[in-house]
Amino acid sequence: MNHPMHRPLAAAVTLCVAMLALDAQAQQPAATDLDRVEVTGTRIKRAEMEGQVPVHTLTRSEIERTGLTSIGEVLQQLTGSGSALNAKFNSSGNFGFPPDGSGVGAGSAQIDLRHLGAKRVLVLVDGIRWVNESSASGVGSATDLNTIPLAIVERIEVLEDGASSLYGSDAIAGVVNIITRRSFDGGQVTLNYGQYGKGDGTQRGVDLAWGTQGDRYSLFLGASWTKQDEVLARTRAQSAFPVPGTGLALGSSATPDGRFVFTDPNTGITHDLTPNSGVGSPAFNGGAGCERSDDYHCFGTADRFNFAQYNMLLAPSERKGLFGQFRFDLTDSVQWYVKALGNRRESTNQAAPEPLFFGPDGATGNPLADNIVISALNPYNPFGFDLDSSDNLMMIGRRPVEGGARVFQQKVDTSYVATGLTGDFRAADRSWYWDVNGMYSRNKAEQTNHGSYNIYNVNLALGDPALCAATPGCVPLDIFGGAGSITPDMLRWIQPVVRDRSQNELSVFSANLSSELFTLPAGPLAFATGYEYRRYEGSYQPDPLTVIGHYNGVPSQPTSGSYDVNEAYLELSVPLFADSALGDKLDLSLAGRYSDYSTFGGEFTPKYGLRWQVTNDFVLRTTYAEGFRAPSIGELYGSAARADLQLFDPCSVGLGGTPPRGSAANCAALGVPGGFQQANSQISVTTGGNRELQPETSRSFSAGFVWSPWFGSNASWSERFDVEVTFYRHHIDGAIQAINAQTQLDLCVDTLDPLYCDGITRATTGAVSSFNNRLTNLGSIKTDGWDVDLFWTLPQSAAGQFKLGWQNTFVGRYEALGAAGQRQPQKPGVEVADGAIPEWSSNASLSWTLDNWNASWTVRHISELTEDCGDAVAFAVCSNPTEGTNRLGAITYHDLQVGYKLDWMKGLQLSAGLNNAFDKDPPICLSCSLNGYDASTYDIPRGRFWYLRADLRF
Missing domain, CATH: 2.40.170.20 (TonB-dependent receptor, beta-barrel domain)
Incomplete structure (x- = not known):
C-alpha cells in the first residue's frame, strides 16, 4: 500500500545518504x-x-x-x-x-x-x-x-x-x-x-x-x-437476558425442567418435550404429538433458560x-x-448452573454423554423404554439448578x-x-x-438400576421430574469439587x-x-x-x-x-x-x-x-482442550422459520436432512x-x-x-x-472442502456432534x-x-x-x-x-x-x-x-x-x-x- 508519508521520507533518506560523502565536518567532541x-x-x-x-x-x-x-x-x-x-x-x-x-x-x-x-x-x-x-x-x-x-x-x-x-x-x-x-x-x-x-x-x-x-x-x-466486589449481570437491564432485545429466544435449551428430544419406538413419532411444571406452552412446531394429555408439552421459546441471571459483569x-x-x-x-x-x-x-446434555445433538464431545443409554428400568424414566443415543435419543438438556451456580x-x-x-x-x-x-x-x-458434574457417575445413575445398586454410593438420578427433582443424595453422587x-x-x-x-x-x-x-x-x-x-x-x-x-x-x-x-x-x-x-x-x-x-x-x-x-x-x-462456542449452523432453519443460509445440496451432502433446526447453539470445539x-x-x-x-x-x-x-x-x-470456528463451519458448508470439513462430524440427525480444529x-x-x-x-x-x-x-x-x-x-x-x-x-x-x-x-x-x-x-x-x-x-x-x-x-x-x-x-x-x-x-x-x-x- 502506498502511503503519503513514504515518498518524502524515502527521498529525504536517499538524499541524506548521498550527501554523507560530501559532508566533511570537523570532528565533534563526545557527548557528555x-x-x-x-x-x-x-x-x-x-x-x-x-x-x-x-x-x-x-x-x-x-x-x-x-x-x-x-x-x-x-x-x-x-x-x-x-x-x-x-x-x-x-x-x-x-x-x-x-x-x-x-x-x-x-x-x-x-x-x-x-x-x-x-x-x-x-x-x-x-x-x-x-x-x-x-x-x-x-x-x-x-x-x-x-x-x-x-x-x-x-x-x-x-x-x-x-x-x-x-x-x-x-x-x-x-x-x-x-x-x-x-x-x-x-x-x-x-x-x-x-x-x-x-x-x-x-x-x-x-x-x-x-x-x-x-x-x-x-x-x-x-x-x-x-x-x-462483584457486579451481577441481573442488576443491569442490558445484561439481564442472554442477548438484549431477544427475551428468551436465544436462551439455553438445557433447562431446570429438562428438554427431551426422542423418537418413540412404539409409534415412530419424534417428540420434543418438557414437563408441564415449566412455564412454557404447547405447539412449538405444530408437529405430531404436540397436543398431549400427560405431564409434558412440546418445548417452546418460553421454556428456554435465562442463564444470564447468574453471570457477573x-x-x-x-x-x-x-x-x-x-x-x-x-x-x-x-x-x-x-x-x-x-x-x-x-x-x-x-456461570449459570452447569447444563447436562445427552445424545448426539448435545454435541458435548464426551462419549459418556453423547453415547448414553438411559434405561427403561430407571425408576424416574416416565416413557417406559430405553433412551438410546445410537437409536432413538437425539438430545436431552437438563440444567440441575439444585446444584447451584458454577463458581470458579x-x-x-x-x-x-x-x-x-x-x-x-x-x-x-x-x-x-x-x-x-x-x-x-x-x-x-x-x-x-464448585457446581460441575461427574458425567461418569451421572451415566451410572441414569442407567441400569441394578448396576447402580452394585456401585457404592450410587443413587438413581431423576432428570425427568422438573426443577427440584434432584435430591441432595443424588447431588452428592454426581457433584464433585474439581481442583x-x-x-x-x-x-x-x-x-x-x-x-x-x-x-x-x-x-x-x-x-x-x-x-x-x-x-x-x-x-x-x-x-x-x-x-x-x-x-x-x-x-x-x-x-x-x-x-x-x-x-x-x-x-x-x-x-x-x-x-x-x-x-x-x-x-x-x-x-x-x-x-x-x-x-x-x-x-x-x-x-x-x-x-x-x-x-x-x-x-x-x-x-x-x-x-x-x-x-x-x-x-x-x-x-x-474445549471451548463451548455460540455457533450458527448454515444448514439450520433459523428462528422464526427463516431458511438456511447454506446450499441445500451441500447440506444434503453433509448428511443434513431438510427442515433441520439446530437444537443447541453451543457447540463444543476442541483443539x-x-x-x-x-x-x-x-x-x-x-x-x-x-x-x-x-x-x-x-x-x-x-x-x-x-x-x-x-x-x-x-x-x-x-x-x-x-481457524475461527464459525468461519471454518461456514466454509465447510459453502465448499465441502476437506480442508475445512475434516474434524467436523455430524450425527444422524444432521447436528454437529464434534468439532476439532x-x-x-x-x-x-x-x-x-x-x-x-x-x-x-x-x-x-x-x-x-x-x-x-x-x-x-x-x-x-x-x-x-x-x-x-x-x-x-x-x-x-x-x-x-x-x-x-x-x-x-x-x-x-x-x-x-x-x-x-x-x-x-x-x-x-x-x-x-x-x-x-x-x-x-x-x-x-x-x-x-x-x-x-x-x-x-x-x-x-x-x-x-x-x-x-x-x-x-x-x-x-x-x-x-x-x-x-x-x-x-x-x-x-x-x-x-x-x-x-x-x-x-x-x-x-x-x-x-x-x-x-x-x-x-x-
Missing part, C-alpha cells in the same frame, strides 16, 4: 556522560530522550488521574490497545479453554497492542521480562498484569513497534516496560474507595510506601492491598502484594541491587527475586556502561470449581555493555551488546476426575514442558551527518539479535532505523524491523498443542515526525506545543492459531494505521495552568488470512468474537492546576462498529436485518477528577473522581458471548463510577 539513560526501544545509554521509535510514557501522576487500580486497566485505555482480558470478563464457564493451551485466564488483566493479541506483547519490569501468567487451567502465553501491584510503579513506557532485535521473542506488537519506584525518602499512605452509581462493585485499597537514602545506599519498600478479586528494592554502591562506579516481590491474587468467576475460585501466587550489578568505567578515553542481572520468577495457581493447578517459571541471566567505539565526523558511533539466557518451565495438572474423562466435558490430560534459549545482540547508533545544510543531525541505528532455542533452533532478527533532526524543532524518524514469537509451552505441549509448530515471523515498519514548533515554546499562548504523527505497519506470517502455523495477519498525538501546555496565569493531551489511533487495515487464504472475519470497524477493532480511538485529557488545587477532564472516544446479528436477525434489536448486521454506535466517555493538597506533614493530597460521568451504556452487542456488550472495549452498563483517594506523605 551526564544524565545518560536507557529508554525503552534502545539498549544504548544516551542523553537524547527522543529516539528513533515512538515511546509513550505514562507517569505516576497520569496513572493516578485515571482513578484505576490495575496496571492492565490503565494500559487498556491506550488508543493503540486491543481486546484483552480484564475483570469485566466473567471468563470461566462457556469461554472454555483457548486453543493456545493457556487456560481461561480467569481473573487476569492483559495488554494487547495493535490488535495482535496479548501473547505478542512483551512485558518487562525494569528492562527484564516478566513471567507469563498462570490461570490454573493451562500454561499461559501472555502476562497477567494483576501480578504486579500498581503501587510499586514509577512510570510505564510503552513501545508500539516491533523490538525482537533488542528484547527477543514476543515483542512483535510492542513492549511494555514497567519502571519500579526506587529513589524514595520518607513514607506514603494512599487510601482508595470507590463504587458504581447503583451501589455495587465497591472497590477499596491501601498502598504503603517507605524509603530511605544514604550516601551509598537506597531502600524502597512497598505494600499494596486492593479488593474489588464485574468479577470480584482481592490482590495483596509486597515489594522491596535495595541498592548499594560498592564503589563509586559499581552498584549492587536486589529486588523481591510477592503477590497473591484471589478472584472468582461465576482462583488463587495465584507470584514470587520474584532479582539481583545484579551495574557500573561504569573509563577506558580508551571513553565511558563504558555495564550490567549483569539474574532473575527468577514463578506464577503458581490453583482453581477450585486444577498450573504454574509458569522463568529464569533469566543477562549481561549488557554500552559505550562509544570511535568518533566519526558527525559524532561518536555508539553501541550496545549483550548476552541473555532464559529458561521456561510450565505445567498444568487438571483434577484426576478430568484426567480420566469423568468431568462433564472433554477429557483433558496434564501439560508440562520446558525449553531454554541463548541469545546475543548488537546495537549500533551511527551518526551520518551533523550541522549540515540538510539538517542538524542524521543518525542511523542498526540492531540484530541471534536466538538459539532448544525447541526449534536458531533465529536472527534485524532492525534498522533513521532519526533525522531536520531543525531544532522538527524530527523525522523511521524504522524497519523483523521479529518472531516462539511457540509457548501450552501451544507446543497442550493437551486436548490442542502441536509440537511441530514453528515460530511466527513478523515485519514491522514505522515512519513519522515529532514537531515542537519554535513559535509554540515560551510564547504568550503556549509554553510548549508538540505534535507527533506515526504511521505503523505490522505483517505476521505463520501466525499460531486455529488444531493449532497450526496459519497464514498471515496484516495491519496498519496512524497515531496522531498533540500535547499543549499553556502558560501559567492567574487562572492557573492548563495542559492538553490528545491522542488518536486510526486503523487503516486489519486482514487475517488462514493457511489456504481464507479471510478471517476481523477487520477495522467490525466486532467479532468478543473483540473490536475500532477505526478510530481517541483520548483527550485536559488538566488544570492552581495553587493547591488540581483538576482533570478526560474524554475517551470509540468509533462505531458493525457485527453479524446471527440468530438475532429476526428481532428488532438487529439494526439492519436485510444485510444481517447490527450497528454498534460510537460512544464517548467523560472522566472527571478534582483534588486539593493540604500542607500537612509532607503533603496530604485529597482527590475525588467520577468515571463515565454521564453514565453512558455500551452499545448492544448481539454476537458477544456474555452480558450483551464487549467487555474488552467498553465500560459496563450503568457504569458511572465514583471514587475518593487520600494520599499522605510523611
Whole structure:
C-alpha cells in the first residue's frame, strides 16, 4: 500500500545518504556522560530522550488521574490497545479453554497492542521480562498484569513497534516496560474507595510506601492491598437476558425442567418435550404429538433458560502484594541491587448452573454423554423404554439448578527475586556502561470449581438400576421430574469439587555493555551488546476426575514442558551527518539479535532505523524491523482442550422459520436432512498443542515526525506545543492459531472442502456432534494505521495552568488470512468474537492546576462498529436485518477528577473522581458471548463510577 508519508521520507533518506560523502565536518567532541539513560526501544545509554521509535510514557501522576487500580486497566485505555482480558470478563464457564493451551485466564488483566493479541506483547519490569501468567487451567502465553501491584510503579513506557532485535521473542506488537519506584525518602499512605452509581462493585485499597537514602545506599519498600466486589449481570437491564432485545429466544435449551428430544419406538413419532411444571406452552412446531394429555408439552421459546441471571459483569478479586528494592554502591562506579516481590491474587468467576446434555445433538464431545443409554428400568424414566443415543435419543438438556451456580475460585501466587550489578568505567578515553542481572520468577495457581458434574457417575445413575445398586454410593438420578427433582443424595453422587493447578517459571541471566567505539565526523558511533539466557518451565495438572474423562466435558490430560534459549545482540547508533545544510543531525541505528532455542533452533532478527533532526524543532524518524514469537509451552505441549462456542449452523432453519443460509445440496451432502433446526447453539470445539509448530515471523515498519514548533515554546499562548504523527505497519506470517470456528463451519458448508470439513462430524440427525480444529502455523495477519498525538501546555496565569493531551489511533487495515487464504472475519470497524477493532480511538485529557488545587477532564472516544446479528436477525434489536448486521454506535466517555493538597506533614493530597460521568451504556452487542456488550472495549452498563483517594506523605 502506498502511503503519503513514504515518498518524502524515502527521498529525504536517499538524499541524506548521498550527501554523507560530501559532508566533511570537523570532528565533534563526545557527548557528555551526564544524565545518560536507557529508554525503552534502545539498549544504548544516551542523553537524547527522543529516539528513533515512538515511546509513550505514562507517569505516576497520569496513572493516578485515571482513578484505576490495575496496571492492565490503565494500559487498556491506550488508543493503540486491543481486546484483552480484564475483570469485566466473567471468563470461566462457556469461554472454555483457548486453543493456545493457556487456560481461561480467569481473573487476569492483559495488554494487547495493535490488535495482535496479548501473547505478542512483551512485558518487562525494569528492562527484564516478566513471567507469563498462570490461570490454573493451562500454561499461559501472555502476562497477567494483576501480578504486579500498581503501587510499586514509577512510570510505564510503552513501545508500539516491533523490538525482537533488542528484547527477543514476543515483542512483535510492542513492549511494555514497567519502571519500579526506587529513589524514595520518607513514607506514603494512599487510601482508595470507590463504587458504581447503583451501589455495587465497591472497590477499596491501601498502598504503603517507605524509603530511605544514604550516601551509598537506597531502600524502597512497598505494600499494596486492593479488593474489588462483584457486579451481577441481573442488576443491569442490558445484561439481564442472554442477548438484549431477544427475551428468551436465544436462551439455553438445557433447562431446570429438562428438554427431551426422542423418537418413540412404539409409534415412530419424534417428540420434543418438557414437563408441564415449566412455564412454557404447547405447539412449538405444530408437529405430531404436540397436543398431549400427560405431564409434558412440546418445548417452546418460553421454556428456554435465562442463564444470564447468574453471570457477573464485574468479577470480584482481592490482590495483596509486597515489594522491596535495595541498592548499594560498592564503589563509586559499581552498584549492587536486589529486588523481591510477592503477590497473591484471589478472584472468582461465576456461570449459570452447569447444563447436562445427552445424545448426539448435545454435541458435548464426551462419549459418556453423547453415547448414553438411559434405561427403561430407571425408576424416574416416565416413557417406559430405553433412551438410546445410537437409536432413538437425539438430545436431552437438563440444567440441575439444585446444584447451584458454577463458581470458579482462583488463587495465584507470584514470587520474584532479582539481583545484579551495574557500573561504569573509563577506558580508551571513553565511558563504558555495564550490567549483569539474574532473575527468577514463578506464577503458581490453583482453581477450585464448585457446581460441575461427574458425567461418569451421572451415566451410572441414569442407567441400569441394578448396576447402580452394585456401585457404592450410587443413587438413581431423576432428570425427568422438573426443577427440584434432584435430591441432595443424588447431588452428592454426581457433584464433585474439581481442583486444577498450573504454574509458569522463568529464569533469566543477562549481561549488557554500552559505550562509544570511535568518533566519526558527525559524532561518536555508539553501541550496545549483550548476552541473555532464559529458561521456561510450565505445567498444568487438571483434577484426576478430568484426567480420566469423568468431568462433564472433554477429557483433558496434564501439560508440562520446558525449553531454554541463548541469545546475543548488537546495537549500533551511527551518526551520518551533523550541522549540515540538510539538517542538524542524521543518525542511523542498526540492531540484530541471534536466538538459539532448544525447541526449534536458531533465529536472527534485524532492525534498522533513521532519526533525522531536520531543525531544532522538527524530527523525522523511521524504522524497519523483523521479529518472531516462539511457540509457548501450552501451544507446543497442550493437551486436548474445549471451548463451548455460540455457533450458527448454515444448514439450520433459523428462528422464526427463516431458511438456511447454506446450499441445500451441500447440506444434503453433509448428511443434513431438510427442515433441520439446530437444537443447541453451543457447540463444543476442541483443539490442542502441536509440537511441530514453528515460530511466527513478523515485519514491522514505522515512519513519522515529532514537531515542537519554535513559535509554540515560551510564547504568550503556549509554553510548549508538540505534535507527533506515526504511521505503523505490522505483517505476521505463520501466525499460531486455529481457524475461527464459525468461519471454518461456514466454509465447510459453502465448499465441502476437506480442508475445512475434516474434524467436523455430524450425527444422524444432521447436528454437529464434534468439532476439532488444531493449532497450526496459519497464514498471515496484516495491519496498519496512524497515531496522531498533540500535547499543549499553556502558560501559567492567574487562572492557573492548563495542559492538553490528545491522542488518536486510526486503523487503516486489519486482514487475517488462514493457511489456504481464507479471510478471517476481523477487520477495522467490525466486532467479532468478543473483540473490536475500532477505526478510530481517541483520548483527550485536559488538566488544570492552581495553587493547591488540581483538576482533570478526560474524554475517551470509540468509533462505531458493525457485527453479524446471527440468530438475532429476526428481532428488532438487529439494526439492519436485510444485510444481517447490527450497528454498534460510537460512544464517548467523560472522566472527571478534582483534588486539593493540604500542607500537612509532607503533603496530604485529597482527590475525588467520577468515571463515565454521564453514565453512558455500551452499545448492544448481539454476537458477544456474555452480558450483551464487549467487555474488552467498553465500560459496563450503568457504569458511572465514583471514587475518593487520600494520599499522605510523611
